[in-house]
Amino acid sequence: MSSYTETCKQRNPLGRRNYLYLTLVMAITDFKIKYDNSVLGYFWSLLKPLLMFGTLYLVFSVFVRWEVENYKLYLLLGIILWNFLSEVTLNSMVLLEGKASILKKIYFPRWIIVIASSLTSLLTLLLNIGVFFIFFVFSGAHFQSSSLYLIIYLAELYVFVVGLALLLCSLFPKFRDIHHIWEVFVQLGFWATPIVYPISIVPKKYHTLIFLNPAARIIQGCRQALIGPGSEFLSFTNHIIIISVVVCLFAVGLGMFNRLSRSFAEEL
Amino acid sequence: MITLEEVNKIFLLPHNRKTTLRQRFVSLLQKNVYEELYALRDINLRVDEGEFLGIIGKNGAGKSTLLKLVAKVLEPTSGTISVNGDIAPFLELGVGFQGDLTVKDNIFLYGALLGRSRNEIADKYDWLIDFSGLERFVDAKLKNLSSGMQVRLGFSITVSIESPILLVDEVLAVGDIDFQQKCYNIFETFKKDGRTIVFVSHDLGAIERFCDRVVLLENGQIKAQGERGLVIAEYLANTKPTKILCE
Helix, strand or coil, X not given: CCHHHHHHHHHCCCCCCCHHHHHHHHHHHHHHHHHHCCCCCCHHHHHHHHHHHHHHHHHHHHHCCCCCCCHHHHHHHHHHHHHXXXXXXXXXXXXXXXXXXXXXXXCCCCHHHHHHHHHHHHHHHHHHHHHHHHHHXXXXXXXXXXXXXXXXXXXXXXXXXXXXXXXXXXXXXXXXCHHHHHHHHHHHHHHHCCCCCCHHHCCHHHHHXXXXXXXXXXXXXXXXXXXXXXXXXXXXXXXXXXXHHHHHHHHHHHHXXXXXXXXXXXXX | CEEEEEEEEEEEEECCCCCCHHHHHHCCCCCCCEEXXXXXXXXXXXXXXXXXXXXXXXXXXXXXXXXXHHCCCCCCCEEEEEECCCEEEECCCCCCCCCCCEHHHHHHHHHHHCCCCHHHHHHHHHHHHHHHCCHHHCCCEHHXXXXXXXXXXXXXXXXXXXXXXXXXXXXXXXXXXXXXHHHHHHHHHHHHHCCEEEEECCCHHHHHHHCCEEEEEECCEEEEEEEHHHXXXXXXXXXXXXXXXXX
């Protein structure tokens, strides 16, 4: 054991901690545990949005018909992106509660839990987008140069969602029912955002209200980048609006989380 | 080195604890009644580098709270705590373990929780498996191990992470006699290595054997500190002698 003095002091002279690895391990463990115990394994993470898509597609292409070009792709992309938002925000609270026993005994920055949870869902999102591209190719759509905007939108979405998750998690130990309240909000938001229906059926005067939600702007932007039609959401102003809202939210979320997470060990 | 200056820790014990918005809403008109519990009061303490400090006291005297404050798990209500160097907390062993993962996966997970990188853990892996005596079980799921084995694993990982400061909270009580012996040997080497150790125990024999200095806590305050013999004597003097009935 006297190797302590020799090897370890050289490698890690200050005993500095490596939180990057912890974040990754936590995300991977979470993913393993979440899907390992079910027969279909992590195919569930792909199937969930697909099943939802199947149901909604059936209802809205057979019973109700929107005048939307490529409605299949339009709907699927919307569901996948919204699903990411709902998964990260809700799961981060669940994960925080699940890690309560560890938080009470070992110190590590608490935001790691939120980031780890977001990475797990990010992996699901990327897999889902892979599935989307399979649909995309088979439905005969073509890539344009504007498709690359997708990456920017995804980055904006990620920051937005992590900001939301930080905000919710910082309040969660004190107000446990925020999880239920947020579940309702996510449902409401799903219908208050043009995911299933085209924005054209909404009266013009409500558009400002709908597009207060950066997620609505991001989803519309992703659609226009990949399948069109139109390009008003690909504009520079749209990015400026999204980024300023998202960055403000993230700053508030992080600030609150840093303040309130100090007493997590007592409250959870 | 660890320094605590004027540290207070108050736990608020609500008479009816509200953890949801609904409860808060319902009881908006009621006044919150809290009882203040001083878990620690006016603690001034300094642990020098390379010192082996023992902390003794009755249940509820604040020993574990003190360790948690040093480990940064809890925030002090007032006062400052400064710690110079990385800490290995032996507060509760194997607290982050996942029963559904293999022993090997758990080693990396727990090592990561203690702030170590993959390479650092991999370097220590063989030593750690050998020390814990779990060679045959590396690929078994953790939930299939006995609780004693799990604690042994937790202890081995925490020992292997090579921190300059160790916080030990009554963990030796668990293992079997061989393992306890191993642990004591490890502590001897740590002492020689010049690591700083804060050791909470009810085992006065172990305290007497290792500690340079002993602190006696009573109701959240430092009742006595200094040379181990004197402090232990004071602790024993304050304990009501119970007559053990023989035959």
